[in-house]
Amino acid sequence: MERDCLIAHGASANLHERLFTLSGSSQIHIYQKCKNVANVILRSVSSGRKIMGPYCRICESAEEIFKVNVPCGAKLLCQELFSMGINLKFETRLC
Numbered sequence: 163m164e165r166d167c168l169i170a171h172g173a174s175a176n177l178h179e180r181l182f183t184l185s186g187s188s189q190i191h192i193y194q195k196c197k198n199v200a201n202v203i204l205r206s207v208s209s210g211r212k213i214m215g216p217y218c219r220i221c222e223s224a225e226e227i228f229k230v231n232v233p234c235g236a237k238l239l240c241q242e243l244f245s246m247g248i249n250l251k252f253e254t255r256l257c
Contacts, residue, residue, distance in 0.1 A: 181233040188237040193218035194226035197251040199240065228254055 193199040200216040207213055216227045230252070232240075240250055 180233070181235075186234040188232050188234045189222075189229050189231055190237055190240070191216035191220060191221065191227050192230050192252045192254050194228060194254060195223075196221050197253065198249065199252070200227045218233070230254065 191202065192198070193200045196218065198218060198220050200218045202214065202216050203219075204212055204214045205217055215224060216229075217224045218227065243250060
């Protein structure tokens with residue numbers, strides 16, 4: 163019943179607009195297997211040259227990394243928690 167009330171009053175659309183459109187949307191890279199945030203780093207490949215791209219430092223892999231849109235505040239919270247030693251895991255699914 164509460165869900166129907168929120169939908170009827172447009173609260174979900176209002177929240178999406180406030181969090182993504184007006185406050186700024188940001189993107190983070192998520193590694194599918196371990197569900198951790200992948201960093202965009204400059205790394206060397208087997209041929210000796212260096213490339214810049216997303217890379218999971220925990221699993222040491224650059225495969226199956228997805229780009230996810232999140233609110234800027236959520237990305238900042240994730241970065242601050244990571245600096246305190248708290249690692250977040252993200253559930254992703256293909257739509």
